[in-house]
Each structure stands twice: as C-alpha cells, then as structure tokens.
Amino acid sequence: MLLLDSLKGQRVPRFPVWLMRQAGRYMPQYRSLREKERDFLSFCKNVDLAIKASLLPIELLDVDAVIIFSDILVPLEPMGVKVYFEEGESPRLSWDGRVESLKNISFSQVEFVGEIIRGVKREVNQVPVIGFCGAPFTLMAYMLEGGSSKSYKNTKLFMWNKREDYQRLMGLLVENLLEYLKGQIRAGADLLQVFDSWAMYLSYEDFEEYAQSYLKLLFEELKKFSPTPLIYFFRGPSDFLKPLERLSVDAFSVDWTVDIIDAMRRSEKAFQGNLDPTILYAEEELIVKRAIDFLRCIPRRSKYVFNLGHGLMPDMDLRKVKLLVDTVKGYRLL
Amino acid sequence: MLLLDSLKGQRVPRFPVWLMRQAGRYMPQYRSLREKERDFLSFCKNVDLAIKASLLPIELLDVDAVIIFSDILVPLEPMGVKVYFEEGESPRLSWDGRVESLKNISFSQVEFVGEIIRGVKREVNQVPVIGFCGAPFTLMAYMLEGGSSKSYKNTKLFMWNKREDYQRLMGLLVENLLEYLKGQIRAGADLLQVFDSWAMYLSYEDFEEYAQSYLKLLFEELKKFSPTPLIYFFRGPSDFLKPLERLSVDAFSVDWTVDIIDAMRRSEKAFQGNLDPTILYAEEELIVKRAIDFLRCIPRRSKYVFNLGHGLMPDMDLRKVKLLVDTVKGYRLL
Secondary structure, eight states, X not given: OHHHHHHHTOOOSBOOBOOTTOSSTTSHHHHHHHHTOOSHHHHHHOHXXXXXXXXXXXXXXXXXXXXXXXOTTGGGGGGTOEEEOOTTSOOEEEOOSOGGGOOOOOGGGGHHHXXXXXXXXXXXXXXXXXXXXXXXXXXXXXXXXXXXXXSOHHHHHHHHHOHHHHHHHHHHHHHHHHHHHHHHHHHTOSEEEEEETTGGGSOHHHIIXXXXXXXXXXXXXXXXXXXXXXXXXXXXXXXXXHHHTTSSOSEEEEOTTSOHHHHHHHOSSEEEEEEOGGGGGSOHHHHHHHHHXXXXXXXXXXXXXXXXXXXXXXXXXXXXXXXXXXXXXXXXXX | OHHHHHHHTOOOSBOXXXXXXXXXXXXXXXXXXXXXXXXXXXXXXXXXXXXXXXXXXXXXXXXXXXXXXXXXXXXXXXXXXXXXXXXXXXXXXXXXXXXXXXXXXXXXXXXXXXXXXXXXXXXXXXXXXXXXXXXXXXXXXXXXXXXXXXXXXXXXXXXXXXXXXXXXXXXXXXXXXXXXXXHHHHHTOSEEEEEETTGGGSOHHHIIIIIXXXXXXXXXXXXXXXXXXEEEEEOSOGGGHHHHTTSSOSEEEEOTXXXXXHHHHHOSSEEEEEEXXXXXXXXXXXXXXXXXXXXXXXXXXXXXXXXXXXXXXXXXXXXXXXXXXXXXXXXXXX
C-alpha cells in the first residue's frame, strides 16, 4: 500500500495523500448522513453511518487512506466521563473530579469502533485504514478544563500541584489508550495516529517532563504488541521534535509553522504534513501553484505523507479539496 | 543600566527583569487610574494618566525597566483606521479597505507618545524606558481581519492574491513604524520592543517571504538612525529564529514553547523570556521553585533578560507577581 510504503522509506511513484478531518461538514454528502443522527456521539456509535462517513473521502476524493470516523473523546465515556456535543460548539465534559472514581476500560465497551474498522476494511482495497486516539495530555486537559480553554490553567495547576493524582490519571489514560489502540489493531487498523492537539500550550520543559514520558510508555507498549505504524500529531513547536525523536513512533505529523524540510533532515522518522489549510480558501490556480511549490521542496526519497498542518474546516469547498488531492496525486516522483 | 548591560553581554550581578503587560488590570492601582478615563484609547492619549500607569510597576514591583503605557494600534489611527476598544473584548478596527486611502503619519500626530516617554524619563533613574510598536504583519492582520481571528483567512488571501496591494500596505506600515519608533527614540526611549503577536499563524515559508523581509527593512533603517537596542517578540515557532538571526535586531523575546537554552546556544543574539505565565496561578512556594529551577538552566554569562513568555493576565495576583520579580532579583550571578 502506497502510504505504508512511503512511511517505511520504500521508493514510491508519488507521495501518498490523505487529509485530517477528510470526512466532515464541508462535504454535502456528510451533512446528509449527519441528518440521520443529529447527536454527534450517537452518530459516532452508529456503525452503519460511521462506516459510510469514513468511506466518503474514498468515493469523493480518492485519497490514499481512510481514517475511521470517530472522536478522540470516545474512550473517555466508559471511563466515567460525560461528554456533550452541542451543534457548532466545542465539546463539554463533566466528571466528579476524583481520579479514583475513573475506570479501566475494556475494548468490548467501545466495540462499535472495532465494527467500524472491520466494516471499512471490507469495503476498501489497497488503501490502509487509520485508527486513532487522543494523546494522554490532550485528553487529560479536556477532562480538567471541561472543554477547550484559553490558558489551560486548571490542567497546569493540577499537573504542578497534584503530582500523585496527575501520575495516576495519566497512567490510567495510558492503560486505557493502550487497550483502545490494541482493540483497533485487532479489528484490522493498518496504521494509528495519536492526536496531541493541545501540546503546544505546554512549555518546552513541561512537555518533556509531563507529556513525553507518558507518550514514551504508550508507544513502547504498543510496539511490543504490534509493529503497526504509529503517527504522532501535535500542533506547534518544532522544538518538541527533539525529545520526541527518541520515542518508538514511526512518523510525526506537524503543522505549518514547522520548517518541515529542516525537520526531516534532522530526524530518522517519517513526516506527514504540513501545508497551511488556509490555502483552500484561495483561487484554484493558487492552490495548485502553492501545492506544487511545496512538493518541490520535499526531497524525492523522503519518508513522507502529504497532509495539511491541521484539519479541514466546515466552510471549505469540496471541489477545491479534490483539486488539492488531485494535484498531489499528479506530482510524480519517478 | 542593568538591563542594557545584560543585553550587550556585559557581566551583571543578576539577571534583569521586567514583565510584559506589567502595568495592567491585575493591579488595583491601575484599575483606579482607568476609572478616570474609561475609554481605553483616551486613556492611552491622556499623558498624565499614561505616565502614572507606566510608572506603577516601578513603584509596586521595582522592576528593571519601564515600558510606556500605550497600545500597538495607536499609530494606525492617524493612518486612517478607526480603532474601537470595548471593555473586556478584543479591539475592533475599520477602514475603507483601499490601501491608497491610507496615510503616511508624522510623529507629531502621536506626540502624546513622545510626551509620555519624556514624562516617564523624568521620573526614573537608572532604569531604561522601553518604547514599542506592533510588527508590520501583526498590524496588517488586525487591519484585514478587523480584529483578532481564528484562521487569519482574510489576511492570508490578501497576502497571496493581492501581491501589489500587500507590498504597498506593508511598505507603508514599515515607513510609518519607522517614523513612530524614531520619534520614540528622539523622545528618549532607551530600548525598543517590536511585538509580532500573530506571526505564528503564518507558515514557515510564508513567514520568510511575507513577514521577515519587512522586519529586515524596518530594523535596518532603524539601526541606521540609532544604535538603540531592539527586541523582537513573537509567539510560537522556534523555527522562525533561523531566518530572524540575520536581522539587525539585538534580542529575541520568545514564548514558553521554545527551548530557550538551545536557542541561546545557536544564536549570537540576546534572549528574553520565557517562563510560562500560568505559573502565577500556582501557590507561592511553587512559583519560587519553578522560577529558580528555570534561572538555574540559563548559563550565567548569557545575554539575557527575564520575562514571561507572554503578558500578565487580569486575574493574576499582584502579590504573586511581586514574589516572582523578587525571586528573579534575588538570584545572584556573582
């Protein structure tokens, strides 16, 4: 499979491409599916609809990977965290705040995710299926802020002041994510991506001390279980790549502020990214030009997967997204 | 003066310290002053009140520099941009959108800034007075978004699509900022800081192409006029330090995501920063501990000024801010 080959550093005729949030509100077809199940979490749990949503980017964009339709907050529910999604708003979370009340999960409690993976696998051929989860720090921050935040004050104070509780909560998240990702591998996921959307709110020193050690544990344990390739996505600081280099992860997905050419030169890992998604608001000619200019800078033999620096937005235009995908696919390496 | 000595790399008995937004709503004394002039821009233009506000951190914190009380949007008004501040909200801007309607400014139009500098200078001794402005990209982004933004879509599309207008607007901003900063130097500013709050929304490639060249011009022209030291502040990506290294700027002020130790090792410039301001919400013991731990990592002979990675917040506690300043001042190098 092209994407897995490129991650491994095998010679490929063109760079593989998929896009974060490739199945989403920017697609009229997705919006129609969503009307059948208005509550977002119910939609994620409706195996038939989630499979259909996952497959839309294959039908409409012909991308090189399917990421299963789900949400990073899904494994928090069986732990004892209530998760609410209001239309157009960021999610809200509630729990009693006592770490000891949180539960270990079993994949059977989120078996619908396994069913989605198996269902998607049955429908695709020669295209890898990507499973995913949120990183421990990002999930903990959601739990402690009760949603998104401007300063992540609660999260940081908890981390600094309540060292034992912090270690216990992060330890539990690692265990649960391990169970969750192992279940996805057993169900047939060819590739896993771990999303650390909020890592950039941590200082460099705190990232090393409070986030990286748990990522290390998660990735090591996962690699003991299976050689399934692992991509780690984070927003922001390229300095974080230095301590991350030592982890047993196969690829980094970085945002547009990172000098990806320089980062690839310094690293043994594969890279994914990092075009500024805002380009999709531009005229078609400029989208093509900037994508080609960008691809020309990537050395031909790179272990590389094309993606944007962040997810697609609801007000983007499907035709332009398709044009971007076609442009990347038309850029030949051999 | 300690701060200027440290910037130049002279041996200093302790690291100098000042804090971004050190005169602000977290101070009860500042809130009392503000009551005398509720409109924020009127407050900035009230020379007597602005001098009093500028001096509060000297009286209450005994910091090593006074930054004049003002706002980065001040020089946009005489250019023909309307600027509105609503209490507790981010500013809104409006103009007719035609670059050719914007005007060259003369420092006499913002002479109150010169008066504030002269007034502050009269009151302080052995403490440098910092003048400042917004960076061209950040000001342009304010103008094109009409305020702050989530994606900076308008700014980027303008930059990509309307190359000539972009060059004209950025050129005009550079000319006006040059006039504005020269006026501040003439009035007696000992040091200047340029704030690029939104640079991190640009991709690495775009930063080099669309922002850095104008900073280069601004800094070069300013250095021809005066050797007054220049600090460039930006949020985020440490990768930006590479192209910035070549500019005629004396110091970089970086946020907490940057590995400042490594950045100092790679650079000839002085550094300012970069403690995570969130620490000020912690207990006093932890504030002291983390500040000392941080200072211990900074090599003793560094060209370095202590500051936070970003400005103080209104809900912070003056006593804790004072404790942080005292801790830094108590950390002896000789």
